[in-house]
Amino acid sequence: MELKDKLLSSFMVFEDRVNDQSKELNEIRNTAIKTFQQKGFPTKKDEDWKYTSLKSLLKHDYTISPQQESAIEFKDVKKYFIHDIDTYKIVFIDGKYSSFLSETTHDGIDVCLMSSALNKPKYKIIIDSYYNKAAKADLSLTSLNTAFASEGAYIHIPKNKVVEKPIQIVHFSTGNEVSVMLQPRNLIVVDENSHVQIIERHQSLTSNVVLTNSVTEVFANKRAIVDYYKVQNDNQEASLIDNTFISQKQSSNVSVHTFSFGGKLIRNNLQFFQKGERIDSTMKGITIIGDKQHVDHNTLVHHIEPNCESHQDYKGIFGDRSTGVFNGKVIVEKEAQKTNAFQANNNILVDDKATINTKPQLEIFADDVKCSHGCTIGQLDKDALFYLRSRGIPMKEAKALLMYAFANNVLESVKVNAIKTRINKLIAQKLGVNLGFDL
Amino acid sequence: MLHIKNLHAGIEEKGILKGINLEVKAGEVHAIMGPNGSGKSTLSSVIAGKEEYEVTEGEIFLNGENIEELGPEERAHEGVFLSFQYPVEIPGVSVTNFVKTAINETRKAKGLEEMPASEMLKKIREKAELLEIDRRFLSRSLNEGFSGGEKKRNEIFQMAMLEPKLAILDETDSGLDIDALRIVANGVNKLRSEDNAVIVITHYQRLLDYIVPDYVHVLHNGKIVKSGTKELALELEEKGYDWIKQEATI
Numbered sequence: 001m002e003l004k005d006k007l008l009s010s011f012m013v014f015e016d017r018v019n020d021q022s023k024e025l026n027e028i029r030n031t032a033i034k035t036f037q038q039k040g041f042p043t044k045k046d047e048d049w050k051y052t053s054l055k056s057l058l059k060h061d062y063t064i065s066p067q068q069e070s071a072i073e074f075k076d077v078k079k080y081f082i083h084d085i086d087t088y089k090i091v092f093i094d095g096k097y098s099s100f101l102s103e104t105t106h107d108g109i110d111v112c113l114m115s116s117a118l119n120k121p122k123y124k125i126i127i128d129s130y131y132n133k134a135a136k137a138d139l140s141l142t143s144l145n146t147a148f149a150s151e152g153a154y155i156h157i158p159k160n161k162v163v164e165k166p167i168q169i170v171h172f173s174t175g176n177e178v179s180v181m182l183q184p185r186n187l188i189v190v191d192e193n194s195h196v197q198i199i200e201r202h203q204s205l206t207s208n209v210v211l212t213n214s215v216t217e218v219f220a221n222k223r224a225i226v227d228y229y230k231v232q233n234d235n236q237e238a239s240l241i242d243n244t245f246i247s248q249k250q251s252s253n254v255s256v257h258t259f260s261f262g263g264k265l266i267r268n269n270l271q272f273f274q275k276g277e278r279i280d281s282t283m284k285g286i287t288i289i290g291d292k293q294h295v296d297h298n299t300l301v302h303h304i305e306p307n308c309e310s311h312q313d314y315k316g317i318f319g320d321r322s323t324g325v326f327n328g329k330v331i332v333e334k335e336a337q338k339t340n341a342f343q344a345n346n347n348i349l350v351d352d353k354a355t356i357n358t359k360p361q362l363e364i365f366a367d368d369v370k371c372s373h374g375c376t377i378g379q380l381d382k383d384a385l386f387y388l389r390s391r392g393i394p395m396k397e398a399k400a401l402l403m404y405a406f407a408n409n410v411l412e413s414v415k416v417n418a419i420k421t422r423i424n425k426l427i428a429q430k431l432g433v434n435l436g437f438d439l
Numbered sequence: 440m441l442h443i444k445n446l447h448a449g450i451e452e453k454g455i456l457k458g459i460n461l462e463v464k465a466g467e468v469h470a471i472m473g474p475n476g477s478g479k480s481t482l483s484s485v486i487a488g489k490e491e492y493e494v495t496e497g498e499i500f501l502n503g504e505n506i507e508e509l510g511p512e513e514r515a516h517e518g519v520f521l522s523f524q525y526p527v528e529i530p531g532v533s534v535t536n537f538v539k540t541a542i543n544e545t546r547k548a549k550g551l552e553e554m555p556a557s558e559m560l561k562k563i564r565e566k567a568e569l570l571e572i573d574r575r576f577l578s579r580s581l582n583e584g585f586s587g588g589e590k591k592r593n594e595i596f597q598m599a600m601l602e603p604k605l606a607i608l609d610e611t612d613s614g615l616d617i618d619a620l621r622i623v624a625n626g627v628n629k630l631r632s633e634d635n636a637v638i639v640i641t642h643y644q645r646l647l648d649y650i651v652p653d654y655v656h657v658l659h660n661g662k663i664v665k666s667g668t669k670e671l672a673l674e675l676e677e678k679g680y681d682w683i684k685q686e687a688t689i
Contacts, residue, residue: 383525392601393541408532
C-alpha cells in the first residue's frame with residue numbers, strides 16, 4: 001500500500017483512539033486530513049519542492065502510531081542534551097512522553113505536554129485562541145501533521161515573565177520499529193513582555209529508518225522575546241521535515257537558529273508572520289553536511305505592517321555528494337512601509353560533487369523599504385589556505401579553521417553560551433578536527 | 440641554510456622565475472630588490488611552498504634537504520616563515536588563538552607536547568611588548584579590520600612567536616608609516632641571531648636603513664642580475680632600476 005493510502009486508512013483508527021474531547025479539534029483534524037488527501041505528498045513538480053525529492057523516503061512501510069513503550073537511561077542520552085546548565089526538559093521517546101527524562105513545570109509558567117493541553121479544560125482558552133492558527137492550512141505536510149497531532153510540547157509563558165532556564169524539547173526514536181513515522185506537534189505561546197529560550201532536537205538512537213514530520217507554532221505577543229535553537233545532527237537514516245510557523249505581535253523579537261549537521265534529508269519550512277509594528281524577526285542557519293545528505297531551508301517572512309525588520313543569514317558547507325537548497329521568500333505588503341529586510345545565503349562547496357541550489361524571492365509591494373539579498377557559492381580561498389599552512393597549520397586543520405571562520409558570524413547572535421559552546425564543538429566534530437583550544 | 444640552484448618556476452605555463460641561484464647562510468640578511476613584476480613575490484611564495492606555482496627546473500635546499508616535495512606547513516615546521524604582503528583575514532579566530540594553534544601544530548609535527556599555557560602566555564606578553572602591541576589587539580579577530588600597518592606588525596609578531604630559522608619578509612615595509620617601520624625593523628633586528636637568516640624583499644631602500652643587509656640582490660625578469668653589498672641598495676635608490684635593466688639586456 002502506498003504511504004498516502006496507509007495514512008488515510010490509519011486516520012480513521014487514529015481518530016477513534018484519540019477520542020478528542022472538543023468538537024473544534026475534531027473539525028480541525030477532519031479538514032486537515034481532507035487537505036492532505038487532496039494534495040498528497042509534495043513532488044518535484046511543486047515549485048517549492050523542485051530540488052527536494054521525498055520519493056526515497058516514502059517507499060518505506062512506516063509504523064504510523066508506534067505503541068510500544070520503551071525506556072532509555074539518561075546516561076545513554078545525556079550527550080544529546082545541553083546538560084551543563086539547568087533547563088526544563090520535555091522529552092519524548094518514539095512519540096510518547098517520557099516523564100522519567102523530562103523536567104516540566106506549572107509553576108507560574110506551563111511547560112508540559114500537548115496531549116494534556118488538547119484535552120484538559122484549563123488549557124481550552126489558549127488552545128482555542130492559538131492552536132492551528134499560525135500553521136498554514138493549505139500545506140499538505142502540515143495538514144498531515146495536524147490530522148494526526150496528539151503529542152508534543154506545550155509551552156505557555158504568561159505576561160511579564162523572564163524564564164531563566166532554557167527549555168529543551170527532545171524527541172528520541174529507539175528503533176523498536178523497523179521504520180517509524182513521527183508527527184510531533186508543538187505549541188508555544190509567549191505573552192506580553194515575556195522572554196523564553198527554547199532548544200529543539202530530534203535524535204534517532206539506532207540506524208533504523210525514521211521520518212519525522214514536525215509542526216511547531218510560536219506566538220510572540222507584544223514585546224515578547226523568543227530565542228529558538230534547532231539542533232539537527234541526526235543519524236544517517238533519520239529524516240526530518242520541520243514546519244515552523246511564527247506569528248509575531250507588535251515590538252516582539254523572535255530569532256530562530258537552525259544548525260543542520262546531520263540526517264538523511266532535512267527540510268526546514270520556516271515561516272514568519274509579522275502582525276504588528278516594530279517587529280524584529282531573525283533567522284540564521286549553519287549547515288555542514290557530507291556523504292549524500294540533503295538539507296533544504298525554505299523560509300518565508302511576511303511583512304504585513306510598517307516599521308518592521310527581518311534578518312536572514314544562512315551559511316552552508318557542503319562536502320562529498322551532499323546537496324543543499326536555500327529558498328528564501330520575503331513578501332512586503334503595500335502597508336508595510338519602512339520595512340528593513342536583509343537576506344544572505346553564503347555557501348562553500350568543499351567537493352566537486354556537492355551541490356547547492358539557492359534562490360532568493362522578493363515580492364515587494366511597498367515603495368519605501370530597504371531590502372537586500374545576496375547569495376554566494378564558492379570554494380575555500382586558496383590564498384587563505386596557503387597563509388594558514390605557511391604558519392605550520394596542516395591542510396585539514398587549516399580548512400577547518402577557514403570553515404569555522406566562514407560560519408562564525410552566525411554563532412555571534414546565539415545568546416545562550418552553553419549552546420554556543422556546544423555548537424562550536426559540533427562544528428569541530430563535524431569538520432573532523434579538534435583545534436585544541438576554545439574558539 | 441637556504442640554497443637555491445637554477446630555479447625555474449611559473450604559474451599556468453607562464454614562466455616567472457628563470458634560473459635563480461641564491462645561497463643564504465645562517466646569521467645573514469639578504470635583501471632582494473627589483474622593479475615590479477620582476478618575480479620577487481613569486482620567489483618568496485615558491486620558497487614557502489605555494490602550490491599554485493610550479494617548479495619546472497632547479498632545486499631548493501633547506502639545511503641540505505631538497506624541499507620540493509614538502510607542503511607549506513612542512514616547510515614551516517622546518518623553520519621557514521613568510522611574512523605576507525597581503526595577510527588574510529580570519530574572522531572569529533583571535534590573534535592569540537591563531538598563534539597558539541600555529542605553535543602547537545608545529546610542536547605536534549615535531550612530536551612535542553603542546554606548549555604549557557603559562558609559558559605561552561609569557562611568550563605572548565614578551566613578544567607583544569617587543570613590537571609595542573596592545574593586549575586588546577591580541578583578542579581581535581586575525582587581520583579583520585586591521586590597518587595596513589597593524590597587519591604587518593601582526594605578521595612580525597607571529598614571526599617572533601614562531602622563531603623561524605629562515606624568515607622571508609615580503610614587502611613588509613609597504614603600508615607602514617615611519618614609526619611603525621622603526622618598530623617592525625627593531626623587532627626583526629632583535630630576533631636576528633647566528634642561527635637564523637632573513638630575506639628582505641622590498642622595492643625601496645627605506646627598510647634597509649633599519650634592517651641592514653649583508654647582501655643585496657637585484658631581481659629582473661626572473662633572474663638575479665646583480666648582487667652586491669648594502670651599497671648596491673643605495674645606488675638603486677639613487678639611479679632607479681633602468682640602468683640594471685639595460686645592463687641586463689646587453
